[in-house]
Amino acid sequence: MLSDKKELSxxxxxxxxxxxxxxxxxxxxxxxxxxxxxxVFASTWNIQGGKMGYNSFGNIIFFGLGxxxxxxxxxAYAFDLAEWTAAGGVKTFVHTASQYxxxxxxxxxxxxxxxxxxxxxxxxLILGLRGHYFAICTLGIGIAAxxxxxxxxxxxxxxxxxxxxxxxxxxxxxxxxxGGMNFFYTLSFLLFVSTFFTLRWLFxxxxxxxxxxxxxxxxxxxxxGIPTMRYKVTGWVFSAFFMGIAGGIYGNINGYIEPTEVAxxxxxFGVYMVLMTILGGKGTLWGPIIGALVFxxxxxxxxxxxxxxxxxxxxxxxxxxxxxxxxxxxGWLRQKxxxxxxxxxxxxARLAQVKINTND
Amino acid sequence: MTNILEVNNVSKFFGGVKANEDISLNIKxxxxxxxxxxxxxxxxxxFNSIVxxxxxxxxxxxxEGQELSTMLVDKIATLGLLRTFQQTKxxxxxxxxxxxxxxxxxxxxxxxxxxxxxxxxxxxxxxxxSFVGLYEKRNLRAGELSFxxxxxxxxxxxxxxxxxxxxLDEPTAGINPTLIxxxxxxxxKINDKYKITLFVIEHNMRVVMNLAQHIFxxxxxxxxxxxxxxxxxxxxxxxxxxxxxx
Numbered sequence: 001m002l003s004d005k006k007e008l009s010x011x012x013x014x015x016x017x018x019x020x021x022x023x024x025x026x027x028x029x030x031x032x033x034x035x036x037x038x039x040v041f042a043s044t045w046n047i048q049g050g051k052m053g054y055n056s057f058g059n060i061i062f063f064g065l066g067x068x069x070x071x072x073x074x075x076a077y078a079f080d081l082a083e084w085t086a087a088g089g090v091k092t093f094v095h096t097a098s099q100y101x102x103x104x105x106x107x108x109x110x111x112x113x114x115x116x117x118x119x120x121x122x123x124x125l126i127l128g129l130r131g132h133y134f135a136i137c138t139l140g141i142g143i144a145a146x147x148x149x150x151x152x153x154x155x156x157x158x159x160x161x162x163x164x165x166x167x168x169x170x171x172x173x174x175x176x177x178x179g180g181m182n183f184f185y186t187l188s189f190l191l192f193v194s195t196f197f198t199l200r201w202l203f204x205x206x207x208x209x210x211x212x213x214x215x216x217x218x219x220x221x222x223x224x225g226i227p228t229m230r231y232k233v234t235g236w237v238f239s240a241f242f243m244g245i246a247g248g249i250y251g252n253i254n255g256y257i258e259p260t261e262v263a264x265x266x267x268x269f270g271v272y273m274v275l276m277t278i279l280g281g282k283g284t285l286w287g288p289i290i291g292a293l294v295f296x297x298x299x300x301x302x303x304x305x306x307x308x309x310x311x312x313x314x315x316x317x318x319x320x321x322x323x324x325x326x327x328x329x330x331g332w333l334r335q336k337x338x339x340x341x342x343x344x345x346x347x348x349a350r351l352a353q354v355k356i357n358t359n360d
Numbered sequence: 361m362t363n364i365l366e367v368n369n370v371s372k373f374f375g376g377v378k379a380n381e382d383i384s385l386n387i388k389x390x391x392x393x394x395x396x397x398x399x400x401x402x403x404x405x406x407f408n409s410i411v412x413x414x415x416x417x418x419x420x421x422x423x424e425g426q427e428l429s430t431m432l433v434d435k436i437a438t439l440g441l442l443r444t445f446q447q448t449k450x451x452x453x454x455x456x457x458x459x460x461x462x463x464x465x466x467x468x469x470x471x472x473x474x475x476x477x478x479x480x481x482x483x484x485x486x487x488x489x490s491f492v493g494l495y496e497k498r499n500l501r502a503g504e505l506s507f508x509x510x511x512x513x514x515x516x517x518x519x520x521x522x523x524x525x526x527x528l529d530e531p532t533a534g535i536n537p538t539l540i541x542x543x544x545x546x547x548x549k550i551n552d553k554y555k556i557t558l559f560v561i562e563h564n565m566r567v568v569m570n571l572a573q574h575i576f577x578x579x580x581x582x583x584x585x586x587x588x589x590x591x592x593x594x595x596x597x598x599x600x601x602x603x604x605x606x
Contacts, residue, residue, distance in 0.1 A: 202474070204476065205473075205474045205475060205476055205477075206462070206466070206473065206474070206475050206476070206477055207473050207474050209454070209458060209461070209462045209477070210462065210473075212451065212453065212454055212458075213451050213454070213462050215453070216450075216451035216452050216453050216454060216503075217449045217450065217451055217452070219449060220445070220449035220450065220451065221451075221462075222433045222434045222437070223411065223433060223434075223437055223442070223443060223445075223449070224434075224437055224442070224462075224463055224517070224521060225434050225435075225437030225438040225442075225465060225468075225521070226434055226468070227434045227435075227468055228434070230468070230470075230473070231473065234473070283453070342455075342499055343455065343499055343500055343501060344499055344500075345496060345497060345499075345500065
């Protein structure tokens with residue numbers, strides 16, 4: 001845990017960056033929005049993989065589910081969902097501004113709540129599994145969810161579906177909060193900020209400590225009278241809630257939902273969230289944020305300038321992380337500067353150690 | 361004195377291995393009781409059976425009159441029956457203070473799980489840590505402590521929980537002889553001051569003879585003998601079991 005002063009300067013930096021970056025780099029607003037979404041990915045995956053020690057490959061299902069649910073709600077609020085899909089969506093149907101701005105918040109709320117409920121139900125079924133068994137189980141569920149989505153015809157099956165576009169007035173994009181791109185950038189940023197402060201609070205409570213205890217020694221936690229299942233499930237519900245909303249926002253930024261490449265994209269987003277967290281430092285509040293930042297810059301750089309080599313670069317990055325930063329950037333910092341994290345031998349209290357040898 | 365723990369005819373088999381066969385023992389409230397026996401005689405299995413790590417095949421286990429054999433591990437612990445482990449189990453990546461604070465017994469109600477840790481816990485944790493001699497290392501990660509210190513930390517964590525009865529699995533294994541004296545001293549003090557009933561598995565005869573008021577001896581999954589330390593020391597069957605005269 002960092003000191004309050006370091007943490008405060010970190011928060012200030014993040015907020016300054018969030019406010020200034022779309023003004024300074026208006027051409028990169030999509031990438032910047034994606035960055036905040038990635039930070040939500042990593043921060044929420046960190047609850048399971050980092051804090052609790054449960055490597056979940058299934059968190060992506062809440063993202064995909066949130067994406068479909070949000071878009072469906074947005075559409076169904078104004079039109080018939082089946083007709084929308086059959087007619088190719090945005091080509092035929094146009095949302096008015098009021099339909100759009102009531103449908104979207106409704107969609108985002110549902111995109112948060114339903115995945116949270118599902119996480120509660122699914123979690124109480126499978127969070128009894130430990131270690132690799134849990135990882136494999138969630139991997140399977142993630143793949144199954146993608147396959148399931150390809151067979152739902154109301155969502156366009158394997159073809160996917162379009163998402164309502166930013167409303168137009170007289171052929172011009174509606175000028176509300178600086179237009180669609182700025183609007184969704186702001187939403188992504190606000191989602192990240194609320195995720196961050198929720199997790200910051202969560203990790204400061206007894207709940208957060210118990211998650212760490214479960215990671216370090218679940219048997220011990222149970223032997224000390226902690227009903228671990230309850231905490232594991234609740235942790236997953238938190239992840240699912242924010243992942244669901246992230247999905248809802250990302251669907252709108254992308255404009256098109258494809259079941260296995262965009263929504264339930266286990267092979268890309270599902271891997272990225274793990275990678276970003278490990279790169280930054282598992283189990284810390286700031287690790288996933290730093291990891292996501294480094295990763296997004298790295299990814300955009302290689303995807304833009306060395307297209308074709310990006311997967312090689314990604315593999316190389318994984319090797320570098322595993323060999324040189326097994327504990328992530330934050331873990332590496334902790335090793336170099338343990339005092340920053342309050343890990344010191346209290347030499348003033350030598351007396352306490354002497355006492356035991358003299359039998360009082 | 362009433363019995364705090366009553367174990368009646370407990371059997372636990374792992375396939376063909378009879379780890380515990382027809383074990384019965386009673387432990388009086390406020391006493392210190394030892395459990396000895398050669399390696400593999402079923403001592404730790406008995407501990408596991410009592411705290412609910414695995415279901416038992418036969419018999420009954422009662423703690424303050426409540427049947428434990430159908431309860432889950434965490435429920436039994438909240439009744440006030442705690443155990444420590446032979447292979448120390450601590451929260452390695454958390455600081456000693458955090459290890460202590462998390463061990464405090466609190467309500468497990470849903471409404472309470474997001475509570476902050478109260479400030480008063482710091483002082484309580486520091487006191488207990490200095491009682492076991494770990495005060496100066498309180499801010500270090502528990503995993504960085506030596507094995508012996510981790511044993512002490514585990515003991516301190518159990519004390520933080522304020523149990524009614526504490527079951528210790530080899531509390532002095534791997535600890536240097538000077539510290540062992542300190543531990544015996546402290547265990548007696550714990551028993552006396554906090555009124556915690558102690559049930560101790562121990563291989564170190566000097567420790568168990570000095571500590572316990574009553575000793576049970578197991579061999580090959582069965583209860584071999586029980587009695588006062590002096591009686592056990594001179595029991596032919598116990599000596600045979602340890603020296604292997606079969």
